[in-house]
Amino acid sequence: MSKQFDVLVIGGGPGGYVAAIRAAQLGFSTACVESAAYDDPKGEVRLGGTCLNVGCIPSKALLQSSEHFENARHGFVMHGISTGEIAIDVKTMIKRKDNIVTQLTGGIRGLFKKHKIALLPGHGRFAGGGGDGWEIDVAGEIVTAKHVVVATGSRPRHLDGIPVDNKLICDNAGALAFDAVPKRLGVIGAGVIGLELGSVWKRLGAQVTILEALPEFLAAADGAIAKEAWKVFTQKQGLDIRLGVKIGKVTTGKKGITLAYEMGDQNHVLECDKLIVSVGRVPNTDGLGGEAVGLRLDERGRVAVDDHCRTNLPNVWAVGDVVRGPMLAHKGMEEGVMVAELIAGQAGHCNYDVIPWVIYTHPEIAWVGKTEEQLQRAGIEYRAGRIPFTANGRALGQGDTTGFVKMLADAKTDQILGVHIIGTNASELISEAVVAMEFQASSEDIARIVHAHPTLSEVMHEAALAVDKRPLHF
Numbered sequence: 001m002s003k004q005f006d007v008l009v010i011g012g013g014p015g016g017y018v019a020a021i022r023a024a025q026l027g028f029s030t031a032c033v034e035s036a037a038y039d040d041p042k043g044e045v046r047l048g049g050t051c052l053n054v055g056c057i058p059s060k061a062l063l064q065s066s067e068h069f070e071n072a073r074h075g076f077v078m079h080g081i082s083t084g085e086i087a088i089d090v091k092t093m094i095k096r097k098d099n100i101v102t103q104l105t106g107g108i109r110g111l112f113k114k115h116k117i118a119l120l121p122g123h124g125r126f127a128g129g130g131g132d133g134w135e136i137d138v139a140g141e142i143v144t145a146k147h148v149v150v151a152t153g154s155r156p157r158h159l160d161g162i163p164v165d166n167k168l169i170c171d172n173a174g175a176l177a178f179d180a181v182p183k184r185l186g187v188i189g190a191g192v193i194g195l196e197l198g199s200v201w202k203r204l205g206a207q208v209t210i211l212e213a214l215p216e217f218l219a220a221a222d223g224a225i226a227k228e229a230w231k232v233f234t235q236k237q238g239l240d241i242r243l244g245v246k247i248g249k250v251t252t253g254k255k256g257i258t259l260a261y262e263m264g265d266q267n268h269v270l271e272c273d274k275l276i277v278s279v280g281r282v283p284n285t286d287g288l289g290g291e292a293v294g295l296r297l298d299e300r301g302r303v304a305v306d307d308h309c310r311t312n313l314p315n316v317w318a319v320g321d322v323v324r325g326p327m328l329a330h331k332g333m334e335e336g337v338m339v340a341e342l343i344a345g346q347a348g349h350c351n352y353d354v355i356p357w358v359i360y361t362h363p364e365i366a367w368v369g370k371t372e373e374q375l376q377r378a379g380i381e382y383r384a385g386r387i388p389f390t391a392n393g394r395a396l397g398q399g400d401t402t403g404f405v406k407m408l409a410d411a412k413t414d415q416i417l418g419v420h421i422i423g424t425n426a427s428e429l430i431s432e433a434v435v436a437m438e439f440q441a442s443s444e445d446i447a448r449i450v451h452a453h454p455t456l457s458e459v460m461h462e463a464a465l466a467v468d469k470r471p472l473h474f
């Protein structure tokens with residue numbers, strides 16, 4: 001007799017493990033299949049997926065360490081603190097990052113035990129069945145479940161002719177585990193990973209060159225934010241970002257890596273000691289056995305789902321990076337909750353219009369809702385309020401006044417349509433805008449809320465007042 005579950009989740013990343021926890025909370029017998037060990041010293045399967053093991057968490061740990069290093073070298077002087085000679089012990093920094101990852105992935109195992117979720121180690125694949133019960137092959141053993149949630153996530157996209165060995169040429173996994181600061185670091189792709197990990201190694205002393213195919217910098221962000229970020233990253237921080245490049249041949253030899261590329265009709269060569277390839281991610285749908293049971297994919301090879309993460313098959317759901325929408329951990333987690341609640345007959349819901357984006361550079365970049373350019377293209381009339389951090393006492397006290405908050409509100413109804421921040425702690429500040437937009441608040445609502453003084457949040461308050469052209473401190 002095969003093992004039977006109400007809900008079986010394939011993939012133990014943020015989408016999958018959250019779906020499993022919520023399903024178990026709702027009283028379903030639940031299992032989660034996970035195949036990756038992510039360099040676990042004992043070779044045991046690890047939960048947490050890309051996010052905990054080789055994504056969000058380790059990258060933020062290294063960003064924090066490198067920011068401390070940068071502050072000790074350059075930031076403390078203005079406070080009258082002299083530090084003398086400063087050194088970075090990369091092995092200790094990486095070990096700290098690894099310990100955080102181990103603690104968190106172990107924590108998810110603990111949560112699985114608490115909720116009596118069966119962790120089934122191995123690769124999961126559809127083997128047959130239908131709406132009355134699906135058969136899933138887990139490492140050669142057939143398990144059956146009434147509902148299946150596909151949460152197989154994504155993996156880095158690699159480029160033809162640029163073989164990633166995660167030693168010299170790395171994707172995110174290798175770039176989070178360098179054993180020393182490379183003298184010259186090349187990065188292909190000025191997206192989120194390129195900017196975050198490029199910043200880490202730049203702060204620690206690497207000479208960083210980022211090659212980006214698009215002629216525009218940070219095309220997804222609001223234009224004014226991208227412009228300010230460009231200025232700060234290239235002029236103040238010395239990231240060498242080259243736009244509109246066409247990558248050519250890459251060779252490795254005794255002198256390191258040689259990368260040929262074209263830019264503006266001219267041929268160039270970049271020599272570097274390590275190369276990070278960060279050109280986006282592809283959904284994990286191969287080896288899933290989906291074709292055998294007729295699981296439909298969309299035009300970009302992702303599992304095709306509706307607004308409620310239902311696939312074309314009865315009682316088969318899919319969440320996270322493997323489906324449409326931004327590849328973000330919090331989006332996948334919310335979908336996991338939604339699906340478990342829908343399985344339970346509840347009104348599961350995910351508001352795709354209000355998903356925040358954060359880029360954890362310094363200054364941080366965060367936004368939610370529409371950009372000014374999107375509103376213009378859609379012909380929506382809006383009012384904008386923009387306040388710089390230089391007008392904020394707390395930012396001045398912190399010695400960190402780069403950037404601004406921009407709020408966009410509907411010209412007629414005043415409903416907030418988008419908020420865009422570049423500045424210190426933008427990742428935390430954006431939450432106020434997310435809450436406001438979730439409840440369809442107006443800029444006037446934010447303007448009338450008491451904000452503690454002195455805090456960075458007062459910039460949000462002032463930006464709301466500025467929408468109505470009545471800022472008090474600018």
Ligand code: FAD
Nearest residue numbers: 011013014015049050051055056124153320321327328329
């Ligand atoms: P994943 O996390 O990819 O998990 C899927 C899991 O399924 C994997 O563990 C895989 O081994 C397993 N699996 C796949 N196929 C099978 C199978 N057939 N059988 C069994 N197991 C299988 N997002 C943010 O929101 N904030 C950030 O700061 C952030 N930083 C990032 C930094 C980096 C360097 C990277 C690479 C990503 C970052 N992300 C961030 C994105 C985030 O990691 C992903 O959006 C998130 O992990 C997606 O969750 P998921 O559950 O859909 O998939």
Ligand code: NAI
Nearest residue numbers: 189190191192193194211212213214278279280327358359
């Ligand atoms: P990305 O989509 O953010 O950026 C990839 C960049 O590479 C783009 O600017 C693209 O134009 C460029 N590119 C593509 N092909 C190229 C080529 N051949 N030559 C040069 N440039 C090329 O993808 P990235 O940085 O790999 O990150 C993957 C995803 O992981 C992100 O989209 C995001 O969903 C997630 N992530 C989220 C983070 C966060 O929330 N803070 C941090 C890191 C990753």
